[in-house]
Amino acid sequence: MIKITNLEKFYRTEEVETIALNKLTMEVNTGEFVAIMGPSGCGKSTLLNILGMLDDPDEGSYMFNGIEIAHFNERKRADLRKHNIGFVFQSFNLIDELTVFENVELPLIYTGVSSADRVKRVEEVLDKMQIMHRRNHYPQQLSGGQQQRVAIARAVVNKPKLILADEPTGNLDSSNGNDVMELLTDLNEQGTTIIMVTHSEHDARYSHRIIRLLDGQTVMENIMV
Amino acid sequence: MLKNYFKIAWRNLQKHKAFSFINVFGLAVGIAAFWLITLYITDEWSFDRYNTNADKVFRVVQHGRWTGGKFDIAVTSPPFAPAMKAEFPQVVDAARVDAEGGGQITVGDKKISEGNMLFADNSIFNIFSYQFLYGDAQNALAKPQSIVLTKALAESLFGSAEAAFNKTIAVDNTPTTVTAIIDNVPVNSHFTFKALRALPADYTGGEANWGNFSIYTYLRLKEHDDYKRIEAASATFFSNHLKAGKAGLGAMTFKLELQPLTDIHLKSNLSYELGSNGNITYIYVFSITALLILIIAVINYVNLTTARSSIRIKEIGVRKVIGSDRSQLMMMFFAESVLLTFIATIAAGVIIQFALPYFNQLSGKSLTLLQFGSVKTVLIFAGFSLFTGLLSGIYPAFFLSKFKTIAAMKGQLGNQFSTILFRKSLVVFQFVITIVMIAGSSVIYQQLHFVMNKDLGFNKAQTLTFHISKPVRGRVDALKQQLLQNPNIEAVGIAGNPIGNNNIGGGDFNLGPDGRSTGESKVVQDLMIDADFIPTLQIKMADGRNFSKENLSDVKDAIIVNQTLVNELGWKKPVGRLVRTGVGKDGKVISQTIVGVVKDFNTYSLQHKISPIVLSMPAETNDKDNVYVRIAKGNTPASLAYISKVYEGFDNENKAEFHFLDQNFAAQYQTEQRQGTILLIFTILAIIIACLGLFGLVTFTAEQRVKEIGIRKVLGASVASIVSLLSTDLMKLVVIATIIACPIAWYAMNVWLQDFQYKINISFWVFLLAGAGAALIALVTVGVQSVKAALTNPVKSLKSE
Structure with a gap:
């Protein structure tokens, strides 16, 4: 599904140039669950941003489903992104002014799904995440675990092929964290490809494969059994 | 999708009540002022346009220039109309109107004095579109001793229009037949009357009368542009009819002017006008001030919205991540500004309804909110609020949708230098407007005080006159x-x-x-x-x-x-x-x-x-x-x-009707006094709206700098130093605004004063005072918030981190 080759990304200020990704090459197949680990500043987030088409690389190739997208403009990337990728963040990033239902509904609005379909699909996914009873609440009225479940619901409502999770359990206690990991595992078993950035060895163990980064390069790959 | 935008917009407005109030209030006042002026202008503009041939009707007026003298008069003499019809093939019809037709009407033993009657040729009905209720246009004034009554006069004399038709009444003891009844003359006419009388039989358009400039001549031409040819023949016309020996006019530069009927009310200001005309300058001054108030309100929206971008930025990032493209984001921000102006427009409707009686009193009109009919009014209002909404939303929409996704997610606003500069420029602009208006109001006030109190060379306070x-x-x-x-x-x-x-x-x-x-x-x-x-x-x-x-x-x-x-x-x-x-x-x-x-x-x-x-x-x-x-x-x-x-x-x-001389003189300054009052009201509104905006801006900045203020206080900063930290920037803007406003106000007020031969000298302190006044008002506005921020316990402000 994803094949990146010699990917490079620099950050420049007036005086210093920092290399975030240094000729990184990696591949993720459809249906895989991959964890990316490494110390702070190793380029994990940069990689995730590029994989999520939020940012573009300076050099190298990024093939998504066989299409070279490294030089796509923002509009094209956004279009590809909203149909194929769901995001889950550490800080949930729900919109405070919207209810649970409306937050989950948002991606469907942006992809132009009809109103009747939207209701059906949102209800379906809220049911699956067991937060149906909270559908008319606002994010501030929910616990962290519930918020993250809403965020995951929002990420999957469009039935994306790929979910990118950026430390999804980082703001949760261990019990809620485990629930979230179970949810991701379920999604993966139903066929969704998952790439997850994490600091937690515990969480990483849910994945099929761990890619360890240091200074913008792959230093080790562990295949989980 | 649109529904979703408006839903979110509504929740945002509810959530940030102070922000919404400032904007709704400012825009509502701006829109109300703008709408009142629109009503006023359309009414002024509508004068005489109800006439079917309005674009082909002209009034003949005269201009003469010679060494040591001149005349610019709206009147002509009786031979003008027949001569012009005979000499110029472009003239379809010509009619004379003589204003001296008033007199005493006797019906049975009922006697009334009616001043508002005119003598006119029967051809007047081919030129103006008066509605006949009884009688017909061909014969109404064809014979001497005929009179055409308006419905109102007919009813007051006979009880009904029908009863008046074909009756004989006495006008100044001359038996006169009521040959027709017409509907009342619309008030938006440059002259109105209660009755038209046929010219007397001995009324002469003969040669001897060329110099008797006392009546008005109206022409209907074949085509609008024909007037140019007639005006071009001024010199010939003068030498044929008016030169020494005929009308006895000496050598002069003479010009016949054909005023388009629809220009008379607003643009004509000659000697011996038939009615009291409007004034186009008045309209310009009004429109510009109303527009400026609206602009001040729009600026508030732009400034407050962009200043608050830091609290929206995360949401913008999230929306982008989950699939919103830039145009969808812009639509969302437009939805907010349009919804806001829409609410403001409804509020404006309420304000107008309450303000109209006062405005009518001030402007001498009888305007109503639904002047153009309810459907049209609602449509215009809707269109206008859409326009204002888009106008105020355009910059925020561009600005807020422009943030890069990743930076937005991290809450990074990036380099804000140019945005802050832009915002500051807008604040300066608002204050330039306010200061010019303050200076303008005070100059008008001083000049009016001056003319009212100047020694005129006689005792005006205790002398009255009356006509016998x-x-x-x-x-x-x-x-x-x-x-x-x-x-x-x-x-x-x-x-x-x-x-x-x-x-x-x-x-x-x-x-x-x-x-x-x-x-x-x-x-x-x-x-x-x-x-x-x-x-x-x-x-x-x-x-x-x-x-x-x-x-x-x-x-x-x-x-x-x-x-x-x-x-x-x-x-x-x-x-x-x-x-x-x-x-x-x-x-x-x-x-x-x-x-x-x-x-x-x-x-x-x-x-x-x-x-x-x-x-x-x-x-x-x-x-x-x-x-x-x-x-x-x-x-x-x-x-x-x-x-x-x-x-x-x-x-x-x-x-006996008494007129004190000081009142006679004061009445001549009515226009200026109205301008002064309106400008004063507008100035106060402008100040309030601008200050509300400032208040919002400062409140927000203070909130944002809470942590900085806390750290400074921990390090030993005094309350005064914090207040000056927050207000110095703003004072600089007011000073810049004063500097820009001075020459503008000086120029504008000199133009205004040109109408006066006796005038005050605009002294420099007027501007200083206007600037200082604006600075003081701004300082009070900002000061309250700054002091509040400065007094906050640093423990509290730092704990939130």
Whole structure:
């Protein structure tokens, strides 16, 4: 599904140039669950941003489903992104002014799904995440675990092929964290490809494969059994 | 999707109540002001347009220029209309209107005085579109002694229009037939009337009458552009009809002007206008100020929205991540601004409804909220709120949708230098407007104070005038004697005109020395007064003597002139000089002796320079028609009652209408006073809206700098230093605004003052004061918030991190 080759990304200020990704090459197949680990500043987030088409690389190739997208403009990337990728963040990033239902509904609005379909699909996914009873609440009225479940619901409502999770359990206690990991595992078993950035060895163990980064390069790959 | 946008917009408005209130209030006031002005302007603009042929109807007016004089008059003479119709093939029809048609109407034993009647040719109905209820346009005024009544007059005379038709009434004792009834003349006409009378049978358009400039000529042309050809023939027309020998006009540059009917109300400001016209400058001033208020409100929205971007930025990032593209984000922000202006528009409707009675009083109109019909009004309002919403939303929409996704997710605003500069420029702009308006209001106020209190060269406060009817004029001496018997009446004089109404006639005098003609004439004011006039008004003599009651030859032989005339002619010893003042009916030269020179006094309001004046004694009884009475201070009601009673003994049909001279003069400043009041109201509104915006901006900045303020306080900063930290920036903006505003205000107010011949000098302190005033108001606004921020316990502000 994803094949990146010699990917490079620099950050420049007036005086210093920092290399975030240094000729990184990696591949993720459809249906895989991959964890990316490494110390702070190793380029994990940069990689995730590029994989999520939020940012573009300076050099190298990024093939998504066989299409070279490294030089796509923002509009094209956004279009590809909203149909194929769901995001889950550490800080949930729900919109405070919207209810649970409306937050989950948002991606469907942006992809132009009809109103009747939207209701059906949102209800379906809220049911699956067991937060149906909270559908008319606002994010501030929910616990962290519930918020993250809403965020995951929002990420999957469009039935994306790929979910990118950026430390999804980082703001949760261990019990809620485990629930979230179970949810991701379920999604993966139903066929969704998952790439997850994490600091937690515990969480990483849910994945099929761990890619360890240091200074913008792959230093080790562990295949989980 | 749209529904979703509006839903979110609504929740955002509810959540940030202060922000929403500031914007809704500002925009509502701005829209209300704008709408009121729109109603006013459309009403002014609609004048005379109801006429079917409005674009082809013109009024003939005349302009003349010669050495030492000029005229710009709305009147023509009776032969104009027939001559123009005969000479110019472009003229479809021509009609004359004579304003002197008023008189007493008698129906049975009912008698009413109706001043608003006009004489007119029957062709007037081919030119103006009056609606006939009874009778027909072909014959209505075809015969002398016919009268066409308006519905209102017909009803007041006969009870109904139908009953009035074909009846005979007496107008000034002449039997006259009501040949037609027309609907009331629309108020948006440059002249209106209660009745039209056929011109008298002996009304002559003959050659001898070319110089009798007293009536109005209206033409209907084949095509609109035909007027140019007729105007081009001015010189020929002048030499054929008006030059010396015919109308007796001397050599001059003469121009016939054909005023488009639809321009008369707003653009014509000639001598002897038929009605009281509007003023296009008035409209410009109004529109610009209303627009400026709206702009101030729009700026508030732009500034507050972009300033608050930091609290929206995360949401923007999230939306981008989950699939929103830039145009969808922009749509969302537009939805917010449109929703906000929509609410503001509804609020504006309420404001207008409450403000209209006052506005009507101020503007002398009777406008209503639904002037254009309810459907149209709602549509215009909707369109207008959409427009204003898009206008105020456009910059925020571009600005807020522009953030890069990743930076937005991290809450990074990036380099804000240019945005902050932009915001500051807008604040400066708001303050420039406010300061110009403050300075403008104060200049208008000073000038009005000046004209109201200037010494006009006579006692204006205690002198009143009233007009007396024809029969009383022959017994005016007896009237004076009786009035003087009351100790409250200090003096009584007589003159041919009331002064202060700006309508004293002028004449073309040939003031040659020793009765010889110099060949050059001089236009001077010409006022007839009796020997008591000068003492009554307490006008001072500069040289010579007043007219004498005893010396009967003064009536024929003596004149008094003012200092301006003496100065303009450069005379060293005016008194005793024999001058030629005109030509009598018998063709003989009239020479009179200057017996005195009065110190200058104003006969016209202070928009006008004191012009040279020749005072002479009224030779004919009819010219003794205005009584001037000086009454003692205090006890005014008793004095007025006494005068009324005495006058009643002379004339039991008419009442004496009193006009104090200071009121006569003050009435001439009505336009300026209205402008002043409206500008003052607008200024206050502008200040309030601008300050609300500032308040919002400062509140927000203070909130954002809470942590910085906390750290500074921990490190030992005083409250005063924090307040100055928060307000210094703003004060700089006000200073810049003052510097920009000064020349603009100075220029604008000089243009405004040009209407006055006697005016104040705009002193520099007006601007300083306006700037200081704006700074003070701004400081108070900002100060409250700064002090609040500075007083916050640092423990609290730092704990939140």
